[in-house]
Amino acid sequence: MPPPLIQPAKGPSADPNHNLQLRGSTWYVRFKLGGKPQLQSLGTADVKAARRARDKILKENKALRSGIVREAEKTWQDAVNGYLDHTKQLVANRSLSEKTVQRYGVSLVQLTLALAGDPDENGVFPPVPLSAITVGTLKDYSKARFEEGRSTSTILNDLTAMSRALQFAVVSGWVEQNVAKTFDRDMFVGTTVDDLDPPTDEQAQALIDEVAEWSADMATLFRFLRETGMRLAEALHLHAEDIHPDVVRATLIRGVKRNRDGLKTRIINLGRAAELLPVLPKRGRLFARLHADSAVVSTRYGQWRRQRQGREEKSAADEGRDPETLQKFRIHDFRHSFAIASVLDDDTCLYRLSEHLGHSSIKTTEKYTRFLRGMGAHRQYGRRTDLFGSLPAALK
Incomplete structure (x- = not known):
């Protein structure tokens, strides 16, 4: 059979996902450093963001092999640590309350768990490059939190905390844009009005x-x-x-x-x-x-509410009927x-x-x-x- 008139492209350029590997919902990049294979998490489920982060890492790796020393890219963890350190001055100036800082801290821990995945055996989270955090990252995070049953106000609080940390990174010159500010919260999350349905x-x-x-x-x-x-x-x-x-x-x-x-x-x-x-x-x-x-009181009420639902499900099973889903006020x-x-x-x-x-x-x-x-x-x-x-x- 004669060869085709147009030969198929060969090499990495033919595969947009070259050097990328998907583990679970997170993309990783494969490369060699000092002759040893490396596998680095890109901290995102967005393939387009993963490609951009991969290209940047491979470019820096090539420069490193050429003897060009580049400053290591700042990570999400750098932004969080820098912002939390900055809040000490804000609290001292009374422009931010300690309670607000604590609330942001809870959100930032949750965000780090979602972005970086599980820590290693030493309790250290894999670094998440700031460039890997995109609008797609925020969409995936918001969707996952909704599926966990989190309220709109909780998700909005998390996104506000993320925006504060990323804005610190912008002011510090680590990134050019705060993607949390460009994220359309009304479209992908909604407003607290949508979450408003208190008891009659x-x-x-x-x-x-x-x-x-x-x-x-x-x-x-x-x-x-x-x-x-x-x-x-x-x-x-x-x-x-x-x-x-x-x-x-x-x-x-x-x-x-x-x-x-x-x-x-x-x-x-x-x-x-x-x-x-x-x-x-x-x-x-x-x-x-x-x-x-208030957190202790809310937690104890939540425990009672779950036990109450459990009793209803047990009674329904004993009576051979479908359990009633009690309202979660x-x-x-x-x-x-x-x-x-x-x-x-x-x-x-x-x-x-x-x-x-x-x-x-x-x-x-x-x-x-x-x-x-x-x-x-x-x-x-x-x-x-x-x-x-x-x-x-x-x-x-």
Whole structure:
């Protein structure tokens, strides 16, 4: 048979994935250094990003063999360590709170686990070149977190932490672009409005009644949060001494975000929550029998919720029926329920509500009106003023 008129291309250029190897969902590059085979993780599942990172590594390896010494490329771990070190100065200047730094730290650990994979036997993560972090990396990460059942707000917090670390790398001259800023979060993740579906009044009452069988203190806390819209940390750190003599208003100082001038303070009307004061301590923390750390309280509630679901599945198996999937309301959802009820009861209260909730911007409070105009439009028919109150009248 005569040879074809056009010979097929040969060599590496014929294979765009030359020197690349896929392990699981992560791409690796193969090359030789000092005559010894090397296999280096590229820290990405995006083949296009892997090719770019491979080309850069092979180019640097070629330069190294030629005697040209190049500065090692900075990694994701360098960006994280540099940013966390920088936050010490931000905390000292009171431009960033220690609580926020801790929250970013949790997200950065999760991101490192996702980007670098498992650490070696010495607990060291394989380096992830900054050039290997692309928009595709962020898409893959967001999808994986959704599949784990993480909420939209959690994923957005992770992406914010990533953006802070990458921005530090940009300012340091390690990379030219912060890909987390170019990532369209609304398209691939959504907004916290999409994640907003707190319990209705009847659902909140049913949950409180059920929690009371497990812990009367937790049930009282839940009702207090629903009647005030306070953050969990604020309520856990509220002291009897913060309650004003008229038993209507409370001064919130502890557990509130810091600003440049120090602790942020605001006074709120307790509303119907004042009816709970007789059963609460007259000195010290109002919820002294509960742990002061909001993370501990949330974790214990999560454990109870999972055990509750487990009991339902066991009962269903014993009765030969399909188990009911119980709704997974978070403690923070009581704050959202309070805000939604307040807007339903008085659609002119937005600015007072923003001040009451301690929002730094009215735009944050406006998410409740957007929710009620969209998927929450039915809420007005389920409002039960006989069960719970809402934002009281303005203090005089």
